[in-house]
Amino acid sequence: MAPIIDAPRTIEWQGKQVPVWSMRTVDYSLLLSQDPAEVEKVVNACLEDGYFMLDLDSIDGRRMLEDRQEVLKLMGRFFAAPLEAKNQYGLIDSHLGYEPVGSRTGAFGAGTKDGYEMLKVSRDEIQQGSPRVPSPIKNSGDLRILEQAIGSCNTVTKVILSALSTGMGLTGAKRFENSHRNDRPSTTTLSMMHYLPAEVTGQHKIGHQKHTDISSLTLLFSDQWGLQIRPPGECGAREMGFVAPKPGCAFVHVGDSLRFASGMKFQSCIHRVVPFKPSEHRYSIAYFLRAEDDTMFMDSEGRYVTAKDWHDQKFKAFTDPPVWQAMAPKSMILGGMVEDGADDPEPVAPPTHGSTKED
Template identity: 85%
Template sequence: MAPTIDMPQTVEWQGKQVPVWPCPTINYGQLLSQDPAELDKVLKACLEEGYFYLDLQNIDGRRMLDDQQETLKLMHRFFEAPIELKNEFGLISSHLGYEPVGSRTGAFGAGTKDGYEMLKVSRDEIQRGSPKVPQPIKNSGDLRVLENAIGSCNTISKVILSALSTGMGLTGAARFENSHRNDRPSTTTLSMMHYLPANETGAGKLGHQKHTDISSLTLLFSEQWGLQIRPPGTCGAREMGFVAPKPGCAFVHVGDSLRFASGMKMQSCIHRVVPFDPAEHRYSIAYFLRAEDDTMFQDSEGRYVTAGQWHDEKFKAFTDPWQWQAMAPKSMILGGMKEAGEDDAGELPAFVTSQPALPKEEMTKVAVHA
């Protein structure tokens, strides 16, 4: 049993005390054994909060923690390479390739761009055995690291799906894992993100905008502060607060597809990433488990859409300029999740407001970006 870690209730950020929201902790070994109490616990977490820590400090989960450390080493080598090598293929498809800093809207809304670069590796691509990855990590050792990380994440996320199916009393083809089969095409992706220091990205480029994920489940690994969530229900009337990094644990949260597949019973987690320490390099690894492309479900607008269609529509919304995002229904960026309170979007932190604003020509580029 992993030791209990007392998390702070608030943390100082940008000169004020910000909540650190509590999260239930699920034991992976007990989940793997289908322990009835742990099955109830994980189902309750997904129905009520939409997120939880997954404790991997046991014989069944330690392999994933080792894979995480090897992936971090790979990320450092890759992101330190020259931009022309990292961007050898560019963004091959929405779930495969490299995205440079400033490709999306930033954490603080209108006029800001994101402050991270990202390498995305498709599970289907790795499974085919001829992955399109840039030269800096195309050697056999690095490919094995990616294969191991994807394999571990896939196993863990399928165990969670199976537990949720059992908890909801689903049988046969209705079980969630039966729309996430390994041999069917999907946009399941391992994403590696490098958030740059504010003085390197330039004015108005920081963080990752508030959103819900396209995925069914997201497994997130980061040893650094920066992730913020907005709890659903009555807690949603309060401000966004931080998730404390918890050693030996992944942070797991429900995405839109699983919420839709559950008949809106589960909560899709509203979250964003902000610079906790604007001077640091921040690294995170996210595994987005997504349903088979032809899986059909009903979205929050009442439309019947496939998982592939939802992915493409929402990815386009992510990369649209903020002006277009503001005109789109919240059911797209926020997956239909309701917010009872006001966010602090648009309130730039002091270390950004002290810098020059985005130049007009850059704002124009944003406005006309398709």
């Protein structure tokens, strides 16, 4: 079991004390065994919060933690290459290839661009023998590393999905995993993100904009501060607060597709990434489990769309200028989640350091 670490209630950022929101921790080994109490815990986390920590530090989850370490080494090699070399990969598809810094809106909205570069690998491409995976990866040991990581992530997220189906009393074709079959096309993706230091990107290329994910479930790994969430429901008026990294754990959150599939019972997680230490290189790994392309559901505006249509529309919204994002359906960027209160109205220079303080 991972050690229990009590996160501070606030942490200093941008010259003020910002909340560090508490959350449930779900034991993967117990979930794998369909332990009734753990199944109930994960269902309640998705119904009430839309996110939880998943403890993987056991014989059942440790392989995933080891695969993650190998992916981090791969990322170090890839992102250290000259930009010209990385750009040769290109963005082969919306869920496959390389995106340079500044491809999307930044953490502080209009007037900023994102401060990260990203390498994305499609699960379908790996499963099909990687016909469109860039040759430098295909012809090296890196392909094996990505295969193992995607396999581990897929198993972990399917265990969660199965537990949610059981906990919600779903049977037969209505179970969530029956729209996430391994042999059907989907945009399921392993994304590797490198957030560059502020002194490299400049004031107007910062973090990652506030949004909900396109995915059904997102399995996210990062040992560094920077991820912020806005609690849903009655907490929606509260400010964005940090997620404290927890050793041996992954942060799991619900995306749009699973919220839609649950009939809006589950909460999607509103989140963004901000620079915490301006001088550091921040690395994160996200596995986006997505429904089969032809899965049909009703979105939060009452439109019937397929999972592939939703993915393509929202991906376009992510890369559109803010003025065009404002013209998209209101549910697009935040998946229909309702929030009150304001975040940072103008870009603010990141602090020179962070410190914690208990209330």
